[in-house]
Amino acid sequence: MKLKDETKEIDYLIRNxxxxxSQYTKEQLINKGLTLPRFKTLWMIAKLEPVNMSQLHxxxxxxxxxxxxxxxxxxxxxxxxxxxxxxxxxxxxxxxxAKGKECxxxxxxxxxxxxxxxxxxxxxxxxxxxIKTLNKVYNCIYEKMEERKx
Amino acid sequence: MKLKDETKEIDYLIRNxxxxxSQYTKEQLINKGLTLPRFKTLWMIAKLEPVNMSQLHxxxxxxxxxxxxxxxxxxxxxxxxxxxxxxxxxxxxxxxxAKGKECxxxxxxxxxxxxxxxxxxxxxxxxxxxIKTLNKVYNCIYEKMEERKx
Numbered sequence: 396m397k398l399k400d401e402t403k404e405i406d407y408l409i410r411n412x413x414x415x416x417s418q419y420t421k422e423q424l425i426n427k428g429l430t431l432p433r434f435k436t437l438w439m440i441a442k443l444e445p446v447n448m449s450q451l452h453x454x455x456x457x458x459x460x461x462x463x464x465x466x467x468x469x470x471x472x473x474x475x476x477x478x479x480x481x482x483x484x485x486x487x488x489x490x491x492x493a494k495g496k497e498c499x500x501x502x503x504x505x506x507x508x509x510x511x512x513x514x515x516x517x518x519x520x521x522x523x524x525x526i527k528t529l530n531k532v533y534n535c536i537y538e539k540m541e542e543r544k545x
Numbered sequence: 546m547k548l549k550d551e552t553k554e555i556d557y558l559i560r561n562x563x564x565x566x567s568q569y570t571k572e573q574l575i576n577k578g579l580t581l582p583r584f585k586t587l588w589m590i591a592k593l594e595p596v597n598m599s600q601l602h603x604x605x606x607x608x609x610x611x612x613x614x615x616x617x618x619x620x621x622x623x624x625x626x627x628x629x630x631x632x633x634x635x636x637x638x639x640x641x642x643a644k645g646k647e648c649x650x651x652x653x654x655x656x657x658x659x660x661x662x663x664x665x666x667x668x669x670x671x672x673x674x675x676i677k678t679l680n681k682v683y684n685c686i687y688e689k690m691e692e693r694k695x
Binding site: 398399401402403404405406408409410411412413415416418419422431432435456457458460461503504506507508509510511512513514516517521522523524525526528529530531532533534535536537539540543 | 548553554555556558559561581582606607610611653654656658659661662667671673674675676679680684685686687689690693
């Protein structure tokens with residue numbers, strides 16, 4: 396089966412736009428004295444919380460010893476809370492604290508302010524159409540992913 | 546400064562569409578007996594080649610010992626070639642072999658075939674407009690990134 400040229404081009408644009416935005420965010424993190432692994436770990440804890448170290452390790456592909464150092468720093472900086480599960484006291488869980496949530500939001504704002512430079516070039520109508528068509532495509536692949544799970 | 550709602554929505558769509566496509570690709574990799582770290586490493590070598598282990602380590606945030614195991618497997622499977630730099634025999638470099646390039650292309654095809662399910666729902670006109678508007682935004686942030694470097 397041959398892929399449509401339109402698909403290749405749209406995939407290229409989505410993939411590389413995302414890459415540029417991540418690259419920009421990464422630079423801003425460094426300016427703020429944060430590192431990418433610490434930020435990614437914070438992001439992943441927010442996504443999975445409450446989460447234990449082995450689940451986090453499975454998702455992150457960072458060596459356990461490195462991950463422990465990163466999480467220790469996040470806890471020390473009061474971005475993440477480490478506590479024992481009320482259901483099973485042997486299990487240690489992680490969750491993002493208010494300060495960590497604020498930090499994640501700030502980073503998202505930085506990313507979106509950069510993207511907005513491009514969005515501003517579009518007319519209101521183009522912006523509306525872009526959202527409409529992206530939503531159509533997104534909802535379709537979202538539903539296909541959900542079907543696969545079921 | 547307040548962000549436009551349109552920016553937030555477009556960022557959300559781009560970010561999550563990319564995430565869904567990566568998630569799908571990851572599942573397909575597992576079905577093919579590949580692992581995500583091996584695939585990511587192969588991808589990064591293709592991006593940076595010729596590249597030495599310490600450059601690769603800096604980009605990947607994987608522990609050196611883990612990265613060595615991953616690269617050994619890629620070399621063993623003839624996806625990657627390891628050779629001494631002709632300029633400096635002390636430097637060991639990596640590059641992707643033909644079989645590795647084929648593997649990367651196949652994975653990209655799988656990703657794009659999935660995306661095409663959604664693209665097919667759009668009319669020819671919607672597809673054209675989507676490419677046009679995404680290009681406008683992409684070119685703008687691409688140029689802004691280039692300016693930052695210069």
